[in-house]
Amino acid sequence: MKETHIPVIKFRRDKYGDELMVDVVTLDTIRKSKGFQEVLRQSFYGVMLTTGGSGEVEVDGVSCSASKGLVAFARPGDVCTVREDNGLTALELIFERDFLLSFFNDPHFLDSLPYYSHLRPSPYLVLDESLYNKIVGLFVEIQIEIANERDVHLLRALLYEVLVLLQKAFPIETKKPVNAESRVVRFQELVNEHFATETGVDFYADKLCVTPNYLNRIVQRTLGQTTKAYIQSRRIDEAKHLLRYSAMPIGLISDRLHFDTPSYFVRAFTKVTGQTPLQFRNCPEK
Template identity: 25%
Template sequence: MNNQNIISFSISELREKNPDAPGIVHNGCFISLPEYDNQNRSVLFNYPCRINAYFIMICESGSADININLNEYRISENSILIHKPNNILQMIGTNEARGYLLGFEENLLQQVDINVRGLGPVLLQVLEEPVLHVTPEESRQLQGLIRSIADEIAKAREMPFFEEILRSYFSLFLYKLCSIVSKDRKERPSVESSAKSRNEEYFHRFMQELSLHYKNERSVGFYASQLCITPKYLTTLIKKVSGHSAADWIDRYVILEAKNLLRYSSMSIQEVAYYLNFPNQSFFGKYFKHQTGMSPSAYKMQQRSDEA
């Protein structure tokens, strides 16, 4: 790859760059069904890329190995993978995988009648473990809704109230998915539920700010000021909600970006250091080695060796 950064696409741009890949695109939404050519479909994600959209993959049969943020996941029958905007996604292998794929951009959420704020805690649940295992009946219900959306797009573009019908199906799908994801949460004891909800909201806001500023800001104090709380309080609540400190999350974001740039881009180590707002290559090298146990150059050589 000759890009200077990890490629980032909208859904329409993804289709433009992969015109032969099967699927239906309409108004910030992308759908692919099992009967479409699975081999061509994988072309969409052959290389590491950021897709500025949510993607929900429901595996009907077979399996697929997918790399998200340098973590490898396998989806198989009756499992769901949820990809969120700004994650780095790559398809690394399929074993006769067949399934359903629904992608939608953030602006589509703004067009439907749905409680987006209420979805926050549910999305947090899949933040670190994006693969969900569901019952065959739950899988069939979600598959049926995706097929209904695809049918509406393919056959009813000229029908009265087409957009309203489409948004209703989409709302129904999201609520059904969130209901399934939330099922386990309801079985857990709701101790200090209001405090937990407040902490989760802070955590959600912290992660939003981090995704926007991690390239330039690495201090806990900066993010605490963005949330109008003290650094100590931010550290305490982030640890309580996620099991990791705020500083840990900051370092993980920076190192993730550094690893991907070193592995996939044509940037030199010095260019990566400046891109991530380090004062110089030496400072970046010490930071990287402290976090990973190896120098940037050693990491880059290791990845080339693994790919040879």
């Protein structure tokens, strides 16, 4: 029986007593944690490094066969699941956005990482042996530091090293966003936070202190689609997750995502995906 919603797994900041927003855990412990379901969203960032076994994992709607050396990147809100498991083992480095932002003076650092970008081609990366060993070593260093001194500055530096090494290995170049582009990144963040309730361009333009026309121009230029279409596609993506991973009734999904009526939702969904919501739910592979 599917749940009527996709459960969210939260970060346990108090696991080690004082607040700590970074951790390295095994796939097994994630599975044993409170509220775990086979399909879930993390409320935090994750770098999952497969250490053994094999299986098929899915992050953000993209599935991938996993074996030793595969890294999967999960952003807050990404739907993650292990679809097939043949003794899969993994270490996951998890952290909250604030852990980096409370120190770095670059609020766009995480968004500038290609594997956490909204434009990422894939949430996966396969590591060669030497990088695998390096990353495992850093994970263990983080654990030893957590077990001993728990110095947040050192932990931040280690996390930073992991993220940057993976960025170098990730197969796309990212430019440091220029002004307009960083506005678009902020726009994407805002859409991520508000897409379910705010569907109008004005709301986002207002939040970004720009005119709707200007926002349209920079979004069109950077993302190749209109602001409205981008917001709509984010809503449809969410609808896909809910259709696929939950048993939430279609009328409720329509309400949840603030479509005026269920029939309008069905039309909008069909237009974008070529399938009705019900067809998609029954046969999501297409």
